[in-house]
Amino acid sequence: MSRQDIAPGASAAIGAALYGLATRAARRLPRDMSLTSAATLATLERTGPRRITDLAAVEGVTQPAMTALVRVMEESGLVERRGDASDKRVTLVCLTEAGASYVRTRRQAGVHAFERLIGELTGDEVEALVAALPALKHLAEAVTGQPVGEVAVKAFPVARSEARLLVPALMFIALVVAAVASLGTPLITSVATSFHVSLGSAQWTLTVALLSGAVATPVLGRLGAGPHRRATILATLAVVVAGSALTVLPLPFAWLLAGRAAQGVGLGLTALMMGVARDHLPEERSAAVIALISVVSIIGAGVGYPLAALLAELGGVRAAYGIGLVVTAAALLTAWRSLPEAPEGRSAHVDVAGAVVLAAALLLVLFLAGERNLWSRHPAVAAGLAVVAVVLLCVWAVIELRSTTPLVDVRAVRHPAVAGANLAMFVGGMGMYLLLTLITRYAQTPHGAGYGFGLTTFVAGLVLIPFSVLGFVAGKLTPRVRTRIADPLLLAGSAVVVGGGFALFAAARSDLAELFAAMGVLGFGVGGFSAAMPGVILAVTPKSETSSAMSFNYVVRSVGYSLGSAIGGLILAAGTGPGHLFPDDSAYTTAALVGIGAMAITTLTSLALARRRPSETNS
CATH class of the missing domain: 1.10.287 (Helix Hairpins)
Known part of the structure; x- marks a missing residue:
């Protein structure tokens, strides 16, 4: 269409609409500083250090006014003055880390305001806006005089029909990688028998998956923050499928370990699923989906454990690992058909x-x-x-x-909210996994030890069903509750619930129903904790860094889980008398008390985060 074909007055109508939209958008932004101050910070963030005279010209104010403005922002820690390396007589105004963080937060607030408005439009109206993106980009360049980063159509919320397919795909992939990585847990004894290796060697079928997952997670998180996230996800799932094939083929034990290591790499995909949800779903929807992805990554073990144990009893180790090959291939196909490309304009170097x-x-x-x-x-x-x-x-x-x-933005990790959340995840993760291992081990202890129930691997896996069910329930409830209760308080409340599970296990475990109850309480607490955790971290994290930030949190969680398992083993080993195969019953009580202490620390850490947030809001 040529300009002659445009109806008379169209430019004026478009201009009026854009002007009205801009003024209303400005009113929705935080009013903690003047628009000129905010614009100056944005200029420094976009163009780098500048002279005061340059800033005054760009923002259309006098040099004395800009000097006073810079002095105020310097006192607030948002900017600093440095000498020009090329001319010692010149002083440049530079953005500090606090200033850069403020610009990101303010920009994110503006983006979220528009996202909420766009979420109320019809699918046709959203498509019309997408079609207008090149023109809007050209307008922005004309206004600022600076090139604007490429805006990808896929950065906008996907249509409702596509979202209906995307959300189940994200959940399925997160569930599959978590369940497949946990397959080694119920099969350790069967692997030792089938491959004629010691139990210690067979234990590495679980350990090597955790190790490869912990190593791959931050690398995948950084790759997922770049433009090739879809390719990264597909390549990683292909590695997981290849590893699953190695576990099924009649190969020596070393090849089984190699396959388990490849399967463990998939654990790094959970954070990338969160990044996809945050980029391609409306804000309100993405928060709930991210919370559920976090929960699914936990309860996946509860799904994989009894299923693998049942297949091992019916068809042996190869049959149990065979289900891993089937579901990982399905996950790869799902990702290929459903996952969109990452927004353009991003870069990621490992x-x-x-x-x-x-x-x-x-x-x-x-x-x-x-x-x-x-x-x-x-x-x-x-x-x-x-x-x-x-x-x-x-x-x-x-x-x-x-x-x-x-690889990980350590400066962002040092942010009080992120550091506190990771500390809570580390200590809380130790406690949560400690109780999980205590209950499953207690259930399988034979009656001859004077306690326990002597359950088979499959029946012991059924004890995890309350954990998975109530964990999922908590994950569904948390997004609704967090509209009224801050995420740090939800972390604290969930930690208290897990502490209650420890207390229940310490006080009453003589009946199998009591173990089911303790496991259900644990699942509800873990589900709530896992659902609230992303909200604490992502509240201060740019969209582009979602995968990287959550990957680091998952590394912290993996280390916490491993240490929790080790602490439980050490306590029970210390409670095992000379010549005895099983620890005394009192050792489980001691371990439970240690777990209560860990959850108390987690609760206090979360409450400290809750107290800090209002003070930051008011400052």
Whole structure:
């Protein structure tokens, strides 16, 4: 269509509509500073350090007015003055990390305001806006005089029909990778028998999956923050399918371990599913979906455990692992058909040095957590390796701080909300997994020990059903509750619920129904905790960093789970008398009391986050 074909007055009508929209949008933005101050910060964020005279010209104010404005923002810690390396006589105004964070938060608030409005439009109206994106981009460039990053059509909320397909796909993929990674848990004894290896060697079918998942998660998180997220997801699922095939084929034990390692890589996809939901669903919908993805990644173990145990009893180890091949292939097909491309204009470079150092540190941490005999038989060696792990983590932090393209944005991780959430996840994860292992181990202890129920692997797996069901219920309820209760308070309340599960287990475990009850309480607490956690972290995280931020949180969770399992094993080992195969019943009570202490720390940490949030809002 040429300009001659446009109806008279169309430009004026469009201009009036855009002007009215712009003024109303400005009213929806935070009013904690003037528009000129906010525009100046945005200019610095877009163009880099500038002279005061340049800033005054860009913003259309006098130089004395800009000097006063910069002084106020400097006192607030949003900007700082530095000398120009090319001309020592010149002083440049630079954006600080706090200033950059403020710009991101303010921009995100504006985006969310428009997202809410767009979410109320019809599908045809949204498609009309999508068609107008090139023109809107051209207008923005004409106004600012600066190139505007490419705006991808896919960055807008997908149509309702597509969303109906996308959400189940995200849930299914997250459930599959979690369930497949947990397949090793009920099959350890069967693997030892079938492959004629020790139980300690067979335990590595679980440990190696956790190790590869912990190492792959931050790398996948960084790749998922870039433009090739869809390709990353498909390639990772292809690796998981190949690993699943190795577990089914009649190959030696070493190939089984290789297959389990490949399956564990899929654990890093959960955070990428959250990134897809946040980019391609309306804000209100994405928050609920992200919460459920977080919960599904936990309860997947409760789904995979009894199913794998049943198949192992009916058809052997290969049949149990065969279900993993079927569902992972289905997940790959689902991802290929359903997942959209990431928004354009993003970049992601993997910090190879940081990835290698972090991988070495995590390998040591999880190895020390899994090798409980090393601590009892060679404590000096274990302590030395622990020191090496701490040193490697410190070296990794230094590398990330100096890197222009860090694997994990350590500065963002140091944000009080993110750091507090990760601390709560670490300590809470130890407690949650501790109770899970205590209950399942207690249920399988034979009657000859003086306690326990002597359940088979399959029946013991059924004990996890209340965990999965009530965990899912809590995940569905949490998005509704969080409209009235802040996420940190939900974390604290969920930690109290898990503490109640510990108390129930410590006080009453003589009847199988009591174990079911304790497992249900644990599931409800874990579901609520997992659903609320993303809200705390993503509230201060840019959309583009969703996958990376949540990947780091999942690494923290994996380490916490591993340490919780190790702590439980050490306590029960200490409670096992000489010549006895099973620990005393009192050792379980001791472990439960330790778990109550861990959840108390988690509760206090979450409450500290809740107290900090109002103060930050009012400041």
